[in-house]
Amino acid sequence: QVQLQESGPGLVKPSGTLSLTCAVSGASFSSNTFWSWVRQAPERGLEWVGEISDSGSTKYNPSLRSRVTISLDKSKSQFFLNIRSVTAADTAMYYCARHLSCAQGDWGPGTFVTVSS
Amino acid sequence: QSALTQPASVSGSLGQSITISCIGTSSDIGSYHCVSWYQQHPGKAPKLLIYDFVHRPSGIPDRFSGSRSGNTAFLTISGLQPDDEADYYCNSFKTTNSYVFGTGTKVIVL
Numbered sequence: 001q002v003q004l005q006e007s008g009p010g011l012v013k014p015s016g017t018l019s020l021t022c023a024v025s026g027a028s029f030s031s032n033t034f035w036s037w038v039r040q041a042p043e044r045g046l047e048w049v050g051e052i053s054d055s056g057s058t059k060y061n062p063s064l065r066s067r068v069t070i071s072l073d074k075s076k077s078q079f080f081l082n083i084r085s086v087t088a089a090d091t092a093m094y095y096c097a098r099h100l101s102c103a104q105g106d107w108g109p110g111t112f113v114t115v116s117s
Numbered sequence: 118q119s120a121l122t123q124p125a126s127v128s129g130s131l132g133q134s135i136t137i138s139c140i141g142t143s144s145d146i147g148s149y150h151c152v153s154w155y156q157q158h159p160g161k162a163p164k165l166l167i168y169d170f171v172h173r174p175s176g177i178p179d180r181f182s183g184s185r186s187g188n189t190a191f192l193t194i195s196g197l198q199p200d201d202e203a204d205y206y207c208n209s210f211k212t213t214n215s216y217v218f219g220t221g222t223k224v225i226v227l
Contacts, residue, residue, distance in 0.1 A: 036216075038163075045120065046155070046163065046206050048216040059214050062118055095162055102210055103153035103168035110162050 002027040004096050004108035011114050012090075018083040018113055022096030027106075029054050029074040034099040037070060037081045039092040040110075047092075051099070052079055086115045121145065121207055121219035128225035129197045137222045139190040139207030145217060147188035151210035154183055154192045158203045166205075167192060194224070202226040 008020035022035070037049040050060040052070045060068050064083070072079035083090055093112045097104035122140040129135040139146070139154075146152055152170045155163040165174050167183035170190065180195045190209070194201055207219035 038218075045221040046157075046208075046218040048208070048218060051216075059216075061215055062213055100165065100174060101168050101172075102149075102151035103165055103208065104155075104163070105165050105168070105174060107162040107164070 002098055002106045004098060004106060006094060006096050006108045006111040008094075008111060008113065010112060011116065012086055013117055014087055014115055015085055016115075018081070018086050018090060018115070020081045020094055020096075020111065020113070022079050022081075022108060024077045024079070024098070027077075027098060029072065029077060034102075035072070035079050036097045036099065036104050038095045038097060038104060038107075040095070041089075041092040044092075049081065049083075049094075088115050091115045118211070118213065118215065118217055121209060121217055123205075123207060123219040123222045125220075126223040126225060128227055129194075130227045131197055131199070133197050134193060134195045135197060135224065137192045137194075137205055137207075137224070139192070139209075139219045141188045141190070141209055143188055144213075145188075145209040145211040146185065146190050148212060149210045151216075152183070152185065152190045153208045154181075154190075155206045155208065156201075156203050157206065163206065197226055199226055 036051040067084045069082045093110045095110045096108045098106040154167040157163040
């Protein structure tokens with residue numbers, strides 16, 4: 001059974017870079033699968049951040065595209081999220097997920113990131 | 118990008134059926150089969166209920182069903198149970214080559 005686990009700093013300073021890792025176990029990175037990042041600000045709804053395919057092609061939320069990079073390391077069964085020039089508006093719970101068809105099928109438990117000085 | 122529109126809350130009694138709507142446009146729900154529904158309990162990660170409009174992942178009971186009419190998707194929960202009280206979100210692929218979630222609906226079990 002696939003398991004995903006997010007990790008990274010829980011506190012990032014304004015104007016800094018938010019960097020998160022999603023560690024994947026029980027699933028292959030060579031099965032034509034897509035991997036997403038989704039976030040949820042406190043008391044708010046879900047927001048899709050972006051996705052990466054096993055081949056490394058990416059799609060991003062148009063409202064975040066200029067600041068976001070998603071990458072992967074197949075050898076480590078990990079994929080990554082970087083958001084540059086963060087502000088308080090980037091404070092949120094961040095989830096990584098594996099796709100089932102074009103849906104986010106399996107989710108990690110999430111990691112909360114606060115942007116504050 | 119604008120979120121898909123869902124009702125803020127829907128309520129129903131134990132054992133009843135409820136339907137949650139998700140209003141989109143011809144640029145998302147109306148153009149793609151990539152519509153999914155998620156359930157989220159407080160403090161928990163979302164859980165996939167429906168994908169590709171109508172399909173249920175393994176382990177999801179058939180009390181949950183999805184459908185579409187034009188630019189609107191629907192999630193129906195039959196035989197409402199106490200554990201169905203949660204937030205529900207729809208999601209669709211868009212012509213901007215991205216995904217968008219709905220505004221979310223709180224289901225209240227009376």
